[in-house]
Amino acid sequence: xxxxxxxxxxxxxxxxxxxxxxxxxxxxxxxxxxxxxxxxxxxxxxxxxxxxxxxxxxxxxxxxxxxxxxxxxxxxxxxxxxxxxxxxxxxxxxxxxxxxxxxxxxxxxxxxxxxxxxxxxxxxxxxxxxxxxxxxxxxxxxxxxxxxxxxxxxxxxxxxxxxxxxxxxxxxxxxxxxxxxxxxxxxxxxxxxxxxxxxxxxxxxxxxxxxxxxxxxxxxxxxxxxxxxxxxxxxxxxxxxxxxxxxxxxxxxxxxxxxxxxxxxxxxxxxxxxxxxxxxxxxxxxxxxxxxxxxxxxxxxxxxxxxxxxxxxxxxxxxxxxxxxxxxxxxxxxxxxxxxxxxxxxxxxxxxxxxxxxxxxxxxxxxxxxxxxxxxxxxxxxxxxxxxxxxxxxxxxxxxxxxxxxxxxxxxxxxxxxxxxxxxxxxxxxxxxxxxxxxxxxxxxxxxxxxxxxxxxxxxxxxxxxxxxxxxxxxxxxxxxxxxxxxxxxxxxxxxxxxxxxxxxxxxxxxxxxxxxxxxxxxxxxxxxxxxxxxxxxxxxxxxxxxxxxx
Amino acid sequence: xxxxxxxxxxxxxxxxxxxxxxxxxxxxxxxxxxxxxxxxxxxxxxxxxxxxxxxxxxxxxxxxxxxxxxxxxxxxxxxxxxxxxxxxxxxxxxxxxxxxxxxxxxxxxxxxxxxxxxxxxxxxxxxxxxxxxxxxxxxxxxxxxxxxxxxxxxxxxxxxxxxxxxxxxxxxxxxxxxxxxxxxxxxxxxxxxxxxxxxxxxxxxxxxxxxxxxxxxxxxxxxxxxxxxxxxxxxxxxxxxxxxxxxxxxxxxxxxxxxxxxxxxxxxxxxxxxxxxxxxxxxxxxxxxxxxxxxxxxxxxx
Numbered sequence: 027x028x029x030x031x032x033x034x035x036x037x038x039x040x041x042x043x044x045x046x047x048x049x050x051x052x053x054x055x056x057x058x059x060x061x062x063x064x065x066x067x068x069x070x071x072x073x074x075x076x077x078x079x080x081x082x083x084x085x086x087x088x089x090x091x092x093x094x095x096x097x098x099x100x101x102x103x104x105x106x107x108x109x110x111x112x113x114x115x116x117x118x119x120x121x122x123x124x125x126x127x128x129x130x131x132x133x134x135x136x137x138x139x140x141x142x143x144x145x146x147x148x149x150x151x152x153x154x155x156x157x158x159x160x161x162x163x164x165x166x167x168x169x170x171x172x173x174x175x176x177x178x179x180x181x182x183x184x185x186x187x188x189x190x191x192x193x194x195x196x197x198x199x200x201x202x203x204x205x206x207x208x209x210x211x212x213x214x215x216x217x218x219x220x221x222x223x224x225x226x227x228x229x230x231x232x233x234x235x236x237x238x239x240x241x242x243x244x245x246x247x248x249x250x251x252x253x254x255x256x257x258x259x260x261x262x263x264x265x266x267x268x269x270x271x272x273x274x275x276x277x278x279x280x281x282x283x284x285x286x287x288x289x290x291x292x293x294x295x296x297x298x299x300x301x302x303x304x305x306x307x308x309x310x311x312x313x314x315x316x317x318x319x320x321x322x323x324x325x326x327x328x329x330x331x332x333x334x335x336x337x338x339x340x341x342x343x344x345x346x347x348x349x350x351x352x353x354x355x356x357x358x359x360x361x362x363x364x365x366x367x368x369x370x371x372x373x374x375x376x377x378x379x380x381x382x383x384x385x386x387x388x389x390x391x392x393x394x395x396x397x398x399x400x401x402x403x404x405x406x407x408x409x410x411x412x413x414x415x416x417x418x419x420x421x422x423x424x425x426x427x428x429x430x431x432x433x434x435x436x437x438x439x440x441x442x443x444x445x446x447x448x449x450x451x452x453x454x455x456x457x458x459x460x461x462x463x464x465x466x467x468x469x470x471x472x473x474x475x476x477x478x479x480x481x482x483x484x485x486x487x488x489x490x491x492x493x494x495x496x497x498x499x500x501x502x503x504x505x506x507x508x509x510x511x512x513x514x515x516x517x518x519x520x521x522x523x524x525x526x527x528x529x530x531x532x533x534x535x536x537x538x539x540x541x542x543x544x545x546x547x548x549x550x551x552x553x554x555x556x557x558x559x560x561x562x563x564x565x566x567x568x569x570x571x572x573x574x575x576x577x
Numbered sequence: 578x579x580x581x582x583x584x585x586x587x588x589x590x591x592x593x594x595x596x597x598x599x600x601x602x603x604x605x606x607x608x609x610x611x612x613x614x615x616x617x618x619x620x621x622x623x624x625x626x627x628x629x630x631x632x633x634x635x636x637x638x639x640x641x642x643x644x645x646x647x648x649x650x651x652x653x654x655x656x657x658x659x660x661x662x663x664x665x666x667x668x669x670x671x672x673x674x675x676x677x678x679x680x681x682x683x684x685x686x687x688x689x690x691x692x693x694x695x696x697x698x699x700x701x702x703x704x705x706x707x708x709x710x711x712x713x714x715x716x717x718x719x720x721x722x723x724x725x726x727x728x729x730x731x732x733x734x735x736x737x738x739x740x741x742x743x744x745x746x747x748x749x750x751x752x753x754x755x756x757x758x759x760x761x762x763x764x765x766x767x768x769x770x771x772x773x774x775x776x777x778x779x780x781x782x783x784x785x786x787x788x789x790x791x792x793x794x795x796x797x798x799x800x801x802x803x804x805x806x807x808x809x810x811x812x813x814x815x816x817x818x819x820x821x822x823x824x825x826x827x828x829x830x831x832x833x834x835x836x837x838x839x840x841x842x843x844x845x846x847x848x849x850x851x852x853x854x855x856x857x858x859x860x861x862x863x864x865x866x867x868x869x870x871x872x873x874x875x876x877x878x879x
Contacts, residue, residue: 369772401774414765418787428773474769481773 027094029054029195029228030075035088037067037074037252039081044070046252047088054195057222057229059243059260061236061275063496067252068232072198074098075230076113077105093195111141114189114227116218118201120181124173130184131157131169137191153187160187161217179210186218190225197222200232207356207523212567215242234497236279237526237570240264248272278501279570280526315383316344317517318351318368318404318485323377325363337363339541340377345485345534348515352528352549354564355538361521364538365489368519369406370397381485402432405478409490411470415462421448421473422458428480447476450513451506468499475506479514487519492527504531525568529553537561602791605867612863618856626674633667637823646839659828659842660835669845672825675818676853679739679808680801686743687800691750692793696781698751699758709755712748720745720807728816738817742807746800753796757789791868798861802854809850825850 030052037045045067052058062068073079075090077097090097092112097105109115117123125133134153138144144152150169157165160183173181182202189197199218203211219242222229233239239246239260246263248256248271256269267273325338338360345351355361366372368379370386379386386400405428408414415424425447426440435443445455451472462470471491478486488507492500508531511518522528528535529549536546537558545558556562606612625632634655641662649657649665656665698708724741731737761767762785770780811817812826820827825846832843 371768371771398774401772404772406769406772408765408769410765414769416766416770416784416788418784427770427775431773431775431779477769 027054028052028091029056029093030230031089031091032071032075033089033091035071035074035090036086037070037079037083038086039083043086044083044252045074048249048252048254049257050247050254052196052228052230055223055226055228056245057231057243058245058247059231059233059239060247060249061233061239062249063234063275063498065251066249068249069200070252071249072115072200072230072232075198076109076115077102078109107141110137110194111192112194112196114192114194114197116182116185116189116197116199116202119205120178120185121205123185124181126173129170129172130176130181134169134184134187134191137188141192143192153191156187156191157184159221160184160190161213162187178206179214182206182210182214183217186214186221190221190227193225194227196228196230198230198232201234202231203238204234208525208567208569209356209563211569215569235569236264236276236497237568241569248275275497278498280501280504280524280530317347317349317382318345318519319378319380319383320344320364320368321378321380323364323367323374323379325360325367325372326375336541338367338374341536341538341541341543342377343534343536343543343546345517345519347484347517348511349533350511350518350520350531351534351536352532353519353521353536353538354523354525354528356523356564358540359538360541361523361538362489365406365487365519365521369404369487370400398432402481403483404485404487405481405483407471407474407478407486407488407491410494411467411474412462412494414474415470415477417462419462420458421460421462421465424462424473425458425477425480428477432481434481443480444476447479450479450510451476466499467495468502471495471499471503472506475503475510479510479516482514483516485517485519487521489521490523491520493522493524500527507531525553525565526570537564602867606863609863609866611859612867615856615859615861615863618852619860622673622853622856623677625670626677629670629674633664633670635664635667637663637667637671638821639663639667646835648839649841656845657839657841659831665828665842665845668823668828669825669849671823672828672846673849673853675735675822675824676805676808676850679735679742679817680804682736682739683743683746683804683807684797684800686740687746687750688793688797690743691747692754692786694747695751695754696758696785696789699755700762700777700781700785705755708751712751715744715748721810724807724811724816728811733811733816733819735818735822738808738811739804741811742804745807746803750793750796750800753792754789757792758785761785761788795861795865795868798857798864801861802857805850805853805857 028051030050032048032050035045035048036043048067048071050058050060050071060068060071070079070083073083074085075092075097077100079085085098088098092108095108097108100108124130131150131153134156135144135149138149138152139146154165154169157169162168162180162183168176168180173184176184186202189199202218203214206214215238218229221227229243231239231243243260245258246260247254248263248269250271256263256267256272263272264276267276321342323338323341324336327335327337329335341360341364343351353361353364363372367374368386370379381400381403384396384400386397386404419427422441422444425444429435429440429443434440444458448455448457453469453472453476457465457469457473462473465473475491491507492503495503504527507518510516518531520528520532532549534547535549535552537544537552537560539560545552545556545561552561553565556565606616634653641658643662644654644658645660645662647654647658647662649655651657654664654666656669658664659668694708698705720741723745724738727737727741767780767784770784808817808824809826809829812824813830815830817826818824828846829843832840832846836843
C-alpha cells in the first residue's frame with residue numbers, strides 16, 4: 027500500500043500558482059528526493075503534505091492521500107494528530123527553528139507530551155533517549171542546555187530527534203543540512219540514513235543539491251516552476267536525464283569529477299596581444315612577482331576575560347597575475363577574516379599583505395595614498411547579492427560609485443563606462459535605471475561584479491560569490507568570472523566552502539582549518555591527491571559521488 | 578521567488594520612479610484602514626491649523642463681555658464662547674495651529690540634533706561612549722523639570738516651549754539613529770563602500786542616512802504627538818505659550834475654573850488635542866508597518 031500519494035496537486039498563493047499538477051508517490055520506507063531551484067515549489071509541496079501552507083497558500087486542486095486518508099480535506103484537529111505522529115518534519119534552519127528560551131530536552135519532551143506518547147514523569151527520560159538516538163553526544167547534559175549553547179550540527183540533531191520523536195511513517199526533511207558545513211552535513215545525513223532505515227521510516231528529502239539527492243535517495247522527483255518535470259530512480263534521472271530542464275540542471279552542477287575547465291595558461295603566458303588596457307596598465311616591474319603575496323598573516327581577537335583567540339594563524343599564500351587562488355575551509359576557518367585583511371578592511375595582528383610588492387596593511391599605510399592605490403587595484407565581490415548592494419541606489423549609481431569616489435571621468439564618461447560594464451557582465455543596458463530589489467539574485471551578483479570591475483582592478487576578492495545562488499545561476503556566474511579573467515587578466519582570490527566550485531574555477535588551492543593553512547598547491551594536486559587528512563575528509567564529504575561516475 | 582520577481586519586473590519596460598520600495602510602502606499604507614483613518618484625520622487637523630486665519634469666524638483674542646458662556650450652536654459663535662466671551666471655535670483653530678507649530682519645531686530640533694549625534698555615535702565607537710552617556714543623562718531628567726528650568730531662564734512663549742520639547746526628544750532620536758547606524762555599518766554594501774575607499778562622510782551621508790531614513794520618519798511621527806501633548810501641558814501650567822495668545826493648554830486651564838458652570842470651553846480644546854494625537858499615532862503606526870521590511874511581506878520562501 028502506498029504511504030503517500032499526491033495526485034495532480036495545485037497550490038496557489040493568492041493568485042500566484044506555486045505548484046501546478048504535481049504527482050508524487052511514496053512507498054513505506056522509501057527515500058525520495060525532491061530536487062529543484064528556489065521558487066520551483068518543492069518546499070510548498072512539502073508544506074502542503076503537512077497541511078501547513080503559510081499565509082495565503084491554498085490547495086486549489088488535486089489530492090494528497092496519506093495512508094489513504096485525504097489530507098487536503100481533513101479538519102485541523104485531525105491534521106494536528108497527523109503532524110508529528112504520522113509525518114515528522116526536519117526543518118531547514120537549525121538556528122531559528124528551536125525555541126531559544128527553552129532547554130532542548132524539554133522541546134523534545136513537549137512533542138511526546140503533545141501526542142500523548144509519554145507521561146509527564148517519563149517524558150524527560152524518553153527525550154534524552156531520543157537525543158542519544160539522534161546522535162547528540164552527552165545527551166543527558168545537552169538536554170539541559172539551551173539552543174544557543176549547541177553548534178549548528180548539534181541543533182540539527184535536536185530537530186531530527188523532534189522529527190522522529192513519535193516514530194512517524196514519513197519524515198520530511200526540508201533542506202536539512204544546507205546551513206551546515208560539508209563534513210557535518212555528511213555526519214548528519216549518514217545518521218539520518220541509518221535511523222530511517224532502522225525504523226523503517228520513509229524519507230521525503232527536499233534539496234537543491236543534485237549530488238545530495240543522488241547519494242541519499244532511491245528515487246528523485248525534479249521540479250521546475252511548480253511542476254514535476256521528471257521522476258525516476260536517482261541514478262537514472264541524474265545519470266541520463268530525459269527532460270531538458272534536468273539535463274541543464276545536471277550539466278550546471280559543479281562536480282568534482284566533471285571535466286576541469288580549460289584554464290587560462292599560467293602567469294605571463296596569457297594571450298598578450300588581446301590584452302585590453304586594464305591588464306596593460308599593470309606596472310611592468312611587478313610582473314615578475316606574484317600579484318598578491320600574503321606572508322605569515324595572523325589575526326588575534328581579545329575575548330572577554332583577557333583570553334586571546336587566533337582567528338587566523340600564520341597564513342601565507344600567493345595569487346598570481348591573472349590566476350585564481352581558491353581559499354577553502356568550513357565556517358570558522360578564518361577564510362573571511364583573511365579576505366578582509368587582504369582588502370585592508372581589517373588590520374592584521376602580524377604579518378604582511380603585499381599587492382604587486384606594495385604593502386597593503388601595516389601602520390604605515392593605514393590611510394593615505396598608498397591605501398588608496400591598493401584599494402583601487404583590489405575590489406571585493408561578496409556572498410549575498412541582496413546585502414552587498416545599497417537598496418537606495420540605482421544600478422547605474424551603484425556601478426559608478428567607485429568611479430565617483432576615485433574621481434574618474436565626468437558624468438557622461440562614467441555613464442558610458444557603466445554601459446560598457448553592464449555589457450561585460452551580460453546585463454541589458456536598461457538595467458542601469460533599475461533598483462537592486464527589482465533584479466534577481468543572479469542579476470544582482472552580476473551588478474556586484476560590474477561594480478568590482480569598474481576601477482579596472484588587478485585582483486578581485488570573491489567571498490563565496492555563488493553560494494547564495496541556484497545551480498543554474500551559479501554556473502552562469504562562474505562562467506562569467508572565468509571569461510572575465512581570460513579577457514581582462516584579473517587575479518581572483520576565491521573564497522568558497524564548495525570544493526566542486528573550486529575545482530571548476532581555481533588554479534591554486536589553499537585549504538584552511540581553524541585559522542591555519544593545512545594544505546596548499548595547484549588545484550589538481552590538492553584535490554586529486556590530497557596529502558592532508560583534513561583535505562581528504564573534506565573531499566569525501568562532498569555529496570555527489572554518484573554523479574561523478576556517470577557514463 | 579527571484580524568478581517571479583524578475584518576471585514581473587521585466588515586462589514593464591517603462592521603469593518606475595525613484596524606489597519601488599516606496600511604492601510598495603505606499604500601497605501597504607493605503608491598504609491599512611487605520612492608517613487611512615489616521616491620514617485623513619491628520620489632513621483635517623493640518624488644514625485646520627494652516628487655514629486657521631481663513632476658517633476662524635473672528636480673531637481668537639477678541640472679547641465680547643456682553644456674551645460670555647454662550648452654548649455651542651449659538652448664532653455667531655458655532656462652538657460657543659468662554660468666560661470672556663471669546664469665540665471658542667476661533668481659539669481652538671488658532672490653538673491647533675500653535676500646537677502644530679510647537680510640534681513641528683520640536684521635531685525639527687530633535688531631528689537636527691539627534692540624527693547627526695546618532696550617526697556619529699553609531700559609526701565611531703569612541704564617540705559612542707560619550708554621546709550615549711549624554712543621552713542617558715538627558716533621559717534621566719524629567720522633561721518637565723527641563724522645561725520649567727528653560728522657562729525660568731528664558732521666559733515662556735511658543736519658541737521656548739518648542740526648544741524644551743525638542744531637547745526632551747533628542748535622546749530617543751539619538752538612540753534610534755544610533756541603532757540603525759550600528760546595524761547598517763555592518764552591512765555588506767557599507768563594507769563594499771569601504772573597500773572602494775569611500776570616506777566616512779560618503780558612507781554616512783550616501784549609504785547609512787538614506788537607509789536609516791524610514792526609522793527617522795517613524796520616530797518623528799512618534800515625537801510629534803508627544804510634543805503636541807507636551808505643549809498643552811506646559812501651557813496649562815503657564816510655562817508655555819503666554820496669554821492672550823491662544824493655546825489648547827491655556828484654554829483647558831482657563832476652563833477648569835468654571836467647569837461646573839459650563840463644560841464646553843474645556844471639551845473642545847480637549848477633543849482637539851485628542852484628535853491631533855490620535856491622527857499622528859494612527860498614521861505613525863501604519864507608516865512603521867509599511868516601512869518596516871519585515872512586515873511588508875518580502876515574499877515567502879519557495
